[in-house]
Amino acid sequence: MRPVNVIITEIIRETPTIITLRTDIEPDAAPGQFVMVWVRGLDEIPMALSHPGSITVQSVGKATEALSRLEVGDSIGIRGPFGNGFEVKEKGDREEKEGDGEEDGAGKGNKIMIIAGGVGGAPLLPLALQAHSRDLDVTTLIGARTADELLFEEHFLKCGAISIATDDGSKGHHGFITGAMELFNLAGFDQFYICGPELMMKSVLDILRAAGLEAMAQLSLHRYFKCGIGVCGACTIDPSGLRVCRDGPVLSGDLLIKSELGKYHRDATGKKIMF
Amino acid sequence: MSSTDLSIQLTGLELETPTILAAGVLGTTGASLKRMTGEGAGAVVTKSIGSEPKEGHPNPTMLKLDCGFLNAMGLPNPSYRDFRKELSIASEGGVPVIASVFGAHPDEFVEIIIGLKGASAYELNVSCPHASGYGTVVGTDPVLVEEITRAAKRTTDVPVWVKLTPNVTDIVEIGEAASRGGADAVVAINTVRGMAIDIHSGYPILGNLYGGLSGPAVRPVAVKCVYDLYKALDIPVIGVGGIGSWQDAVEMMMAGASAVQVGSAVHDNVNIFSEITSGLSAYLKANDHCLDDIIGLAHRKVEP
Numbered sequence: 001m002r003p004v005n006v007i008i009t010e011i012i013r014e015t016p017t018i019i020t021l022r023t024d025i026e027p028d029a030a031p032g033q034f035v036m037v038w039v040r041g042l043d044e045i046p047m048a049l050s051h052p053g054s055i056t057v058q059s060v061g062k063a064t065e066a067l068s069r070l071e072v073g074d075s076i077g078i079r080g081p082f083g084n085g086f087e088v089k090e091k092g093d094r095e096e097k098e099g100d101g102e103e104d105g106a107g108k109g110n111k112i113m114i115i116a117g118g119v120g121g122a123p124l125l126p127l128a129l130q131a132h133s134r135d136l137d138v139t140t141l142i143g144a145r146t147a148d149e150l151l152f153e154e155h156f157l158k159c160g161a162i163s164i165a166t167d168d169g170s171k172g173h174h175g176f177i178t179g180a181m182e183l184f185n186l187a188g189f190d191q192f193y194i195c196g197p198e199l200m201m202k203s204v205l206d207i208l209r210a211a212g213l214e215a216m217a218q219l220s221l222h223r224y225f226k227c228g229i230g231v232c233g234a235c236t237i238d239p240s241g242l243r244v245c246r247d248g249p250v251l252s253g254d255l256l257i258k259s260e261l262g263k264y265h266r267d268a269t270g271k272k273i274m275f
Numbered sequence: 276m277s278s279t280d281l282s283i284q285l286t287g288l289e290l291e292t293p294t295i296l297a298a299g300v301l302g303t304t305g306a307s308l309k310r311m312t313g314e315g316a317g318a319v320v321t322k323s324i325g326s327e328p329k330e331g332h333p334n335p336t337m338l339k340l341d342c343g344f345l346n347a348m349g350l351p352n353p354s355y356r357d358f359r360k361e362l363s364i365a366s367e368g369g370v371p372v373i374a375s376v377f378g379a380h381p382d383e384f385v386e387i388i389i390g391l392k393g394a395s396a397y398e399l400n401v402s403c404p405h406a407s408g409y410g411t412v413v414g415t416d417p418v419l420v421e422e423i424t425r426a427a428k429r430t431t432d433v434p435v436w437v438k439l440t441p442n443v444t445d446i447v448e449i450g451e452a453a454s455r456g457g458a459d460a461v462v463a464i465n466t467v468r469g470m471a472i473d474i475h476s477g478y479p480i481l482g483n484l485y486g487g488l489s490g491p492a493v494r495p496v497a498v499k500c501v502y503d504l505y506k507a508l509d510i511p512v513i514g515v516g517g518i519g520s521w522q523d524a525v526e527m528m529m530a531g532a533s534a535v536q537v538g539s540a541v542h543d544n545v546n547i548f549s550e551i552t553s554g555l556s557a558y559l560k561a562n563d564h565c566l567d568d569i570i571g572l573a574h575r576k577v578e579p
Contacts, residue, residue, distance in 0.1 A: 001338075001339055002338065002340070002471065002473065002480065003335075003473060003480065005473075005475035005476070036334075036335070038334075038335060038480075040473070040476050040478040041478055042333070043333050043334050043482070044333075044334035044335040044482070045334065075475065075476070077473060077475070077476075077480075079335075225334075226331065226334065226336045226337065226348060226351065227336055227337035227346065227348075228334075228335075228337070229337060229339060229542060230541070230542060230545075231300055231301070231337060231344070231346075231538075231539060231541060231542045232299070232300070232301070232303070232336070232337060232346075232348060233300065233301035233302055233303040233304065233307045233322065234303050234351065236301065236303060236304050236306060236307035236310075237306070238304065238306045239306050240306065240310065241301075241304065241306035241307040241308070241309060241310030241311075242310070243301070243307075266303075266304075267330075268330035268331060268351055269328040269329060269330050269331075269351055269352060269353045269354075269357075270303045270304065270322070270351060270352055270353045270357075270358075270361075271328060271353035271357050272357075
């Protein structure tokens with residue numbers, strides 16, 4: 001598809017470094033799907049949808065800096081939504097599945113934990129809203145460097161319980177988000193949804209693995225995208241060869257625990273870059 | 276019928292099926308190439324590899340249009356030094372792995388081929404339509420194509436294929452140059468130059484402004500090129516361009532292709548290789564044909 005022209009209708013300052021751009025077009029997207037955002041004449045980058053018509057941007061490079069400078073009335077090009085999304089399991093699935101004799105975790109979903117690190121909260125907010133509207137029991141762990149940088153705290157609070165971790169201890173647990181996980185009986189949750197810096201996701205997944213819960217985790221992975229539509233292969237991960245842009249960006253914990261997650265990623269040339 | 280009925284010998288390589296993953300598609304990593312062998316590809320071609328790391332063009336680098344795909348990746352690759360490991364991982368897939376290589380002159384091709392030892396064959400990319408100093412820039416000059424091919428043949432004992440550009444007045448002239456240089460096969464075609472412009476803003480959409488068209492739109496162009504090359508050359512022609520079904524593969528073979536490469540069609544279906552293979556197999560059985568019966572059949576119909 002050619003890029004669709006969207007107009008910025010509202011700019012919301014979420015934190016000192018993160019803004020949300022609301023647009024006049026709301027593509028029909030599942031939580032966790034992404035769009036390719038074209039800053040004309042400069043670059044095109046994948047961005048999670050933080051709401052059907054919104055992207056949430058932290059300025060980290062040329063394209064995101066350009067996005068951060070946009071004003072209401074400006075326009076950008078959007079292609080998508082692309083990729084898969086988070087799978088939200090309906091309440092009641094657990095009983096039915098157990099009746100079928102399935103005990104591998106698939107189909108459960110009454111009580112979910114969302115683990116959001118930094119701007120990684122963006123694709124997780126629509127998931128929290130959807131899960132809440134379906135009457136699931138939602139607990140969200142939000143991590144950030146400082147209290148100022150906590151993303152969507154109020155929004156997640158409306159969906160259920162929240163727990164906070166900040167690197168500097170300015171709010172909630174002093175330290176990484178994995179510390180906040182220790183306050184919970186993880187075995188009491190049916191699904192875990194995770195997005196954030198890769199090393200954070202790796203630490204979280206290691207904890208879930210130790211508890212035998214990795215198959216119940218869904219993680220949204222970030223990789224360098226070129227085509228964004230599953231043809232070029234720039235974003236494929238080892239050793240499965242799966243395409244993050246098309247087979248992901250949401251991938252299951254049991255697949256990722258055996259992958260390059262937390263070890264390396266690849267740059268625009270395809271060269272491995274160690275974390 | 277099992278796919279083994281379609282096994283072929285192509286420039287000395289044994290392929291279980293005549294379907295090959297085209298260059299530049301899902302070929303950045305060994306794991307990805309291996310995955311495609313698992314999807315039934317009879318051989319796989321890597322992303323084009325050069326002598327130095329290259330990031331490629333800025334995004335957008337690929338667009339799906341109504342008629343096909345427009346892309347300008349810009350030959351992103353980590354250089355042969357960093358691709359050696361990927362090549363050996365790809366080889367674990369158990370099918371021939373053809374290394375696509377690009378350079379600006381014969382010496383550069385030679386350097387890469389020496390540095391990328393272990394490929395089952397080399398496909399010389401003298402046809403990428405949108406990389407400054409490479410691809411079509413060298414592939415439209417028959418003298419240079421012949422020199423590059425000859426240099427590559429002197430460098431390696433494994434087969435050398437030459438991938439041709441349709442962005443020329445006469446592709447046969449370039450195919451003959453490759454053949455004179457000693458090419459074991461020619462591969463036709465690479466993408467056809469094209470462009471898309473955003474009507475909301477007036478900006479060209481691709482980061483490189485223009486790119487190469489692939490997919491269904493270019494199949495008739497590819498069929499004609501393959502037809503002409505088959506008629507003129509004594510070496511095998513490998514057909515590529517817009518093949519997305521077994522019917523497309525049959526058509527390309529009737530034009531003269533000994534095997535087909537599939538690229539853009541993986542967008543809709545990564546299992547395309549198995550689908551083509553089973554369809555082709557059923558078609559041959561239903562018509563009591565073997566592969567040799569259909570390769571170049573269109574020529575025999577009109578020039579018996």
